[in-house]
Amino acid sequence: MDKTTVIEKTIEFVRTTLLDAEGGHDWWHVYRVWTTSKYIAQFEDVDVFIVELGALLHDIADSKFHGGNEDIGPQKAKEFLQSEGVSDEIISHVQNIIQNISFKGGKLPQNFKSIELDVIQDADRLDAVGAIGIARAFNYGGHKGRAIYNPEIKPDLNMSKEQYKNSNAPTLNHFYEKLLLLKNLMNTATGKKLANERHEFMVAYLDQFFKEWGRG
Numbered sequence: 001m002d003k004t005t006v007i008e009k010t011i012e013f014v015r016t017t018l019l020d021a022e023g024g025h026d027w028w029h030v031y032r033v034w035t036t037s038k039y040i041a042q043f044e045d046v047d048v049f050i051v052e053l054g055a056l057l058h059d060i061a062d063s064k065f066h067g068g069n070e071d072i073g074p075q076k077a078k079e080f081l082q083s084e085g086v087s088d089e090i091i092s093h094v095q096n097i098i099q100n101i102s103f104k105g106g107k108l109p110q111n112f113k114s115i116e117l118d119v120i121q122d123a124d125r126l127d128a129v130g131a132i133g134i135a136r137a138f139n140y141g142g143h144k145g146r147a148i149y150n151p152e153i154k155p156d157l158n159m160s161k162e163q164y165k166n167s168n169a170p171t172l173n174h175f176y177e178k179l180l181l182l183k184n185l186m187n188t189a190t191g192k193k194l195a196n197e198r199h200e201f202m203v204a205y206l207d208q209f210f211k212e213w214g215r216g
Contacts, residue, residue, distance in 0.1 A: 001084070001086060002086045006053075006081075006085075007052055007053070007088060009084055010052075010057065010080070013080055014030055017060060017076075017109050018030065018198045021042055022139070022143050023136075023139045023143075024140045024143075025062050025140075026136060030056060030059055030134070031053050032127050032132070033058065033059075033120065033123045033127055034056050036061065036122075036126055036127070036194075037051050037052070037119050037122075038055075038122050040119045040122055040188055043188070043189070043190050044115055044118075044119055044190075045115065046115050047116060049090070050094065050097075050116045050174055051120060053090070053094050054084075054098070054117070054120045054174055055124075057073075057076075057080070057094060057098060058098055058101050058120060058124060060073050060076050060077055061075070074095040074098045075101055077091075077094055078091050078094075078095055081094065097110040097115070097116065099112070099164075101117065101121050103128075103178055107211055111209060112126050118187035121187060122188050122190070122191030125185065125186065125191070126191065126195060126198065128182060129179055129182050129195060129198040129202060130198025130199075130201050130202065131198075131201060134202060137171050137174050137179065138171055140171075141170070141174070143173030146168060146169070147171070148170060149213065150172070151213075152170055152186070153173065154173075155173040155175075156169070156173070156177065157176070157177060159177070162215075172206075175202065180203075182197070182199075183199040
């Protein structure tokens with residue numbers, strides 16, 4: 001198994017699979033998570049091959065776009081990696097990354113831990129905050145037909161996993177229910193450093209939003 005070839009084929013597989021994906025969960029989201037993962041990995045003692053595979057395949061079948069089914073992504077990744085002759089041990093690790101990377105309301109314990117997951121999870125969360133995170137949030141909200149903001153619908157910080165997954169609340173609520181929480185959920189020192197700047201940008205954005213709305 002040539003690792004460089006496997007990575008190249010994984011890129012091709014992901015780009016093809018996500019060709020018509022929603023703009024916040026498309027190939028370019030995966031590309032950003034992949035490149036950020038590689039950057040963070042420089043400062044951690046990790047298996048870079050697993051980091052790259054996990055980052056590239058982490059959203060190969062996001063449950064949000066598959067009726068909430070959380071098994072499709074790990075299964076698709078397994079079938080692809082098996083076809084490329086990747087070892088069962090590595091495949092299992094990648095599947096565990098895919099199954100445990102998601103925020104899911106931020107209250108559920110992870111069933112699996114590894115430094116590779118920590119790195120990819122930080123990279124994925126970084127793509128959900130800052131300027132790109134704001135763009136992705138509103139893009140997904142528009143995709144789902146959600147309101148931008150409704151002052152009569154307050155953020156809910158006590159949702160269960162299922163309530164979080166099925167919420168149709170205005171997009172701005174998502175800032176309080178997830179995006180502003182991510183800074184304190186980063187795993188690595190590098191992730192924390194990068195998250196601080198992006199967090200402050202979101203805070204400034206919200207200040208401006210509410211000034212324009214007429215609350216400040």
